[in-house]
Amino acid sequence: MCDDPATLNDLLWFACYLTTGKHLAFYISFGTVLLLLAVTAPAALGLGFVGAVAARSRILPLSWLGRGYIAIVRGVPDIAFFMFFVIALDQGLEYLRHHILCPDWDQPVRQGNDFLVCPAAKLPLSTAPQWLHEVYGFVLAVVTFAIVFGAFAANVLFGAMQAVPRAQIETAEAYGMTPRQAFRRILVPQMWVYALPGLSNLWMVLIKATPLLFLLGVRDIVYWARELGGSKTPQFTAYPHGDWRMWYFLFLLVFYLGLTRLSETVLNRLMDRLTHGQAMAGGEAQRRTAAAGAA
Amino acid sequence: MTCGEAIQAYALRSLGLGERLLPTADITLCQQMVLIGSGLIWNVYFGAVALLAGFFLATAVALGRGSRHPWLRRPCEWFVFVFRGSPLFIQFFFAYFLFLSLKGSFPALSPLTSAWLGATVVLFLNTAAYSAEIFHGALQAIPRGDLEAADAYGFTGWARFRRIVWPTMLRLAWPAYTNEAIFLFHATTLVFFTGFPAIQQRGDALYYATYLADKTFNPFVPYPILAGYFILLTLAIIGLFRLVSLRLNRHLPERSGRWRARFQLIR
Numbered sequence: 001m002c003d004d005p006a007t008l009n010d011l012l013w014f015a016c017y018l019t020t021g022k023h024l025a026f027y028i029s030f031g032t033v034l035l036l037l038a039v040t041a042p043a044a045l046g047l048g049f050v051g052a053v054a055a056r057s058r059i060l061p062l063s064w065l066g067r068g069y070i071a072i073v074r075g076v077p078d079i080a081f082f083m084f085f086v087i088a089l090d091q092g093l094e095y096l097r098h099h100i101l102c103p104d105w106d107q108p109v110r111q112g113n114d115f116l117v118c119p120a121a122k123l124p125l126s127t128a129p130q131w132l133h134e135v136y137g138f139v140l141a142v143v144t145f146a147i148v149f150g151a152f153a154a155n156v157l158f159g160a161m162q163a164v165p166r167a168q169i170e171t172a173e174a175y176g177m178t179p180r181q182a183f184r185r186i187l188v189p190q191m192w193v194y195a196l197p198g199l200s201n202l203w204m205v206l207i208k209a210t211p212l213l214f215l216l217g218v219r220d221i222v223y224w225a226r227e228l229g230g231s232k233t234p235q236f237t238a239y240p241h242g243d244w245r246m247w248y249f250l251f252l253l254v255f256y257l258g259l260t261r262l263s264e265t266v267l268n269r270l271m272d273r274l275t276h277g278q279a280m281a282g283g284e285a286q287r288r289t290a291a292a293g294a295a
Numbered sequence: 296m297t298c299g300e301a302i303q304a305y306a307l308r309s310l311g312l313g314e315r316l317l318p319t320a321d322i323t324l325c326q327q328m329v330l331i332g333s334g335l336i337w338n339v340y341f342g343a344v345a346l347l348a349g350f351f352l353a354t355a356v357a358l359g360r361g362s363r364h365p366w367l368r369r370p371c372e373w374f375v376f377v378f379r380g381s382p383l384f385i386q387f388f389f390a391y392f393l394f395l396s397l398k399g400s401f402p403a404l405s406p407l408t409s410a411w412l413g414a415t416v417v418l419f420l421n422t423a424a425y426s427a428e429i430f431h432g433a434l435q436a437i438p439r440g441d442l443e444a445a446d447a448y449g450f451t452g453w454a455r456f457r458r459i460v461w462p463t464m465l466r467l468a469w470p471a472y473t474n475e476a477i478f479l480f481h482a483t484t485l486v487f488f489t490g491f492p493a494i495q496q497r498g499d500a501l502y503y504a505t506y507l508a509d510k511t512f513n514p515f516v517p518y519p520i521l522a523g524y525f526i527l528l529t530l531a532i533i534g535l536f537r538l539v540s541l542r543l544n545r546h547l548p549e550r551s552g553r554w555r556a557r558f559q560l561i562r
Contacts (some may be wrong), residue, residue: 069479076500076522079481079485080501083505083508083514084518207382208381208382215488222385246392247389249385252385252388253381253386253389254384257376257380260380260381263382277341
């Protein structure tokens with residue numbers, strides 16, 4: 001049916017146009033975005049937890065390390081970090097492999113404007129198939145996202161740990177718990193309700209940062225929207241059209257609006273669930289409305 | 296090339312003045328610092344213009360959101376939802392291609408496709424939406440006693456807004472607004488990666504940092520320089536906002552002695 005699109009009427013033309021191989025790749029790239037979110041969010045949370053614990057540590061150098069990690073993202077645009085880490089991680093890995101795999105390589109790695117490692121240390125190897133290059137690019141992007149958002153999460157969790165009432169820890173100590181026990185049994189279970197508003201906000205920021213994948217060289221939705229939307233002449237494609245990039249980006253805009261709206265609803269429900277029965281202003285308000293409803 | 300020569304050649308490169316060709320080989324530290332600093336002019340321009348203009352729109356939208364008339368409230372809510380719910384990166388792309396197609400039908404609108412106007416418009420609308428949300432929250436948080444006192448003194452209409460509501464709103468919103476300003480300046484680095492062309496390689500700080508990292512294949516020099524500039528810029532913004540805050544709070548007894556921006560890392 002789609003063999004000769006020029007003869008089709010508008011509806012069929014669009015049906016054929018929107019199911020070309022490149023469009024299918026475009027739809028799959030939405031999965032890439034969701035995959036990035038699914039992998040990055042727990043990774044960043046884990047890094048954030050480590051960072052927050054380090055910042056609270058009584059060992060000074062460790063505390064400095066944690067605080068430095070939190071503070072470094074404070075004054076600098078996150079996009080600058082993205083651009084930096086992708087090259088820096090790549091070069092760092094290649095440098096390490098270079099030293100391990102080619103110990104008898106006598107030339108310096110940095111020669112003027114070049115960064116030269118032995119062929120065996122290249123990542124991925126120049127003989128590797130194309131998909132491996134793409135997976136490597138995606139993994140670098142995920143690690144970069146996790147490092148940057150880990151610092152954000154560390155800041156939120158650090159604040160949440162400070163927000164747990166001091167009396168709770170003192171009571172735990174009075175019951176003879178060791179600091180480690182008090183941390184695990186008292187502090188960590190209670191901190192989440194204080195952390196949730198900050199973490200929800202962070203999740204929203206993470207969603208809105210996903211299009212930056214494009215800048216890290218991943219073929220994501222922005223890449224495909226630019227690619228597919230650009231004007232096409234009859235010589236190169238069976239579906240010639242003008243510059244439609246505006247419409248493709250309008251579609252992305254709507255996609256993101258839907259995604260943030262959905263997250264907002266879910267997170268609000270979760271917050272309601274968590275505040276239930278807590279000795280906080282929110283929990284008290286819930287109790288009052290329930291009591292007023294019953295009366 | 297000595298440092299003095301680098302400053303002469305590249306200090307105003309981002310505005311199209313001085314040496315036309317960017318350095319390609321044997322790039323010195325001085326050249327990198329001067330070029331990235333030159334690009335920072337654009338970041339300051341985008342941020343300052345958008346913030347100043349956005350402030351007024353944000354106040355209007357925040358008031359609109361509190362309006363009793365749905366035909367006034369609904370558009371304001373939609374405006375805030377659209378700009379806060381979608382990534383700025385996508386907004387830039389969409390706006391650029393929208394301006395491109397507008398240019399086709401109305402040639403008078405062609406300045407919108409260049410960064411100095413088009414990107415500023417997007418940043419202006421974006422920061423207006425985020426600030427409107429902050430101001431809306433502050434309007435809700437104005438103590439009822441203040442408003443009752445204003446009524447008791449016979450304040451109405453404009454005088455009530457100008458003398459009571461607005462200053463209190465600003466005072467309450469200021470820490471969060473400081474945060475928003477910092478993020479706005481950080482967001483200006485996106486402009487030249489989103490379709491808006493850097494004509495004759497007149498770009499912003501991140502544009503030059505990326506250029507230098509590509510040319511030297513060494514990210515460990517240009518990006519830390521960029522980071523240093525942005526930390527200084529952030530400190531300058533905090534200082535400036537602190538002065539305003541001192542003026543807004545001048546009638547209050549000093550509580551903790553030292554004013555501190557409540558730093559949130561997220562907007």
